[in-house]
Amino acid sequence: MKQWMRVLAVGALIGAAALGVYVWATPPKSQMVEYKSGDDTVHAYLVLPDSPGRHPGIVVIHEYWGLNDWVKEQAQKLAEQGYVALALDLYRGAVATDPGDASELMRALPHDRTTRDLEAAYSYLASRPEVDKNKIGSIGWCMGGGYSLQMAIHEPKLAACVVNYGAMPTDPADIARIQSPILGNFGADDRGITPDAVHAFESAMKAAGKSVDLKIYDGAGHAFENPNNTAGYRPDAAADAWNRIVAFFAKTLKS
């Protein structure tokens, strides 16, 4: 074979391989969308699975940092699992990188507005043609974990709810309103949400006949699932928690 033919052939092979990798690795389609919440406009990061047809949907609720790249990545990962993932921005565009700023943003958040935003997020997902409106769940971390549970209280049609180290309701009347199964992941060393609080919530849920599966990870504290939390990240616990999340959503939203 002539030299130029060999070069061409190798080039073609590399090109074909690159195209194959590109097609195989095409990430789910993501876009920023807007929806109305009362008089406000809420921005959200929407990720659609590759496959056609209707899919279950998941509302993704950010930590006290805001809608940052890590939360978008979680939405991507959920879309790769076959869900339409909607990560909404409770902070109206603000994102913090410093803990002091993040605390201020969290502190400034009117809880009533957040509840409204979450109910509107549910309605938005339910209105999308790609979404099976009977199969919509929620997931949140840290501050967003608490709001994920608030969503279960306020949205009786929610089909699955995941809380990762978020505050839990204590009012029996609120717990009675929860219809969705709950999965929770917590760190034993979390200073704000103690194992006692987790056990109390679990007992209250079970006493009310609700479906609840909470796990407390020894040696882990607040935000142990997030690698950006360099001191507190626990890779093994994080991987286990993610596997639990994937299995829980498959059971509740895909069956």
Add this chain to the structure above:
Amino acid sequence: MVRLAVSAAGIVCVSLLGCVVSLAARPRAEILHFASGSEVVASYLALPSASGRHAAILIVHGDDGMTEWTKEKTRELATQGYIALAVDLYRGKVAADSEEAHELARGVPDDRALRDLEAAFAYLIARRDVSPAHIGVIGWQIGGWFALQLAIHEPRLAACVISNSALPTDPADLSRIHAPVLGHFGAKQRGINQDQIKAFEDALRTRGVQANLKTYPDAGSDFENGLDSIQYKPADAAAAWAQDLDFFARSLRE
């Protein structure tokens, strides 16, 4: 948010654990336990030295918890003639740093905090030395949000002071606030903007409810806190406190 009615009859076990100051001019302070739902909440009570009936003020701590600074403010209010009760939403925990403050703030269940404040209000209004029509509340940061929640859920509240806290937006909630509101906000904080402040003021004022939310141009979100070595602004803090005392004097005195 679902409101849980807390019966005043549920108040149990008031225990006095000392700290009684012998100097007559200084307020007496003690640890008080009261029931909130099925829990017992420790709080810090400071009493004026004078006998008779007094107006009362609930104190709700900031993100760092019921610190010595919070207790100091409670005693200062008692010195001014109020029965002052500081409620510990964190169940004894005080933050050592801002990270822990965040964890503690994030960990408070909204429903439990409101229940605590309603139970504390019920405790105060049942006291024979409290003038029932003259009970107010003051809260900083996370405590300000819950002070406003108390204003929404307790129509008998007579005055509400907030500092650097989130503001409710739900028209139904806003229409339930009857107490006059005084607020202080550092302009350098992130999160609470002038539009939100104005919307809150307008919502109350159109109903004839007094709302006066002040902004401090050089201050941040913790400028009143003497323990915050970075954010504390003595002059702004003194100005805010003077207004608080004047506001309570006008709203709570018979």
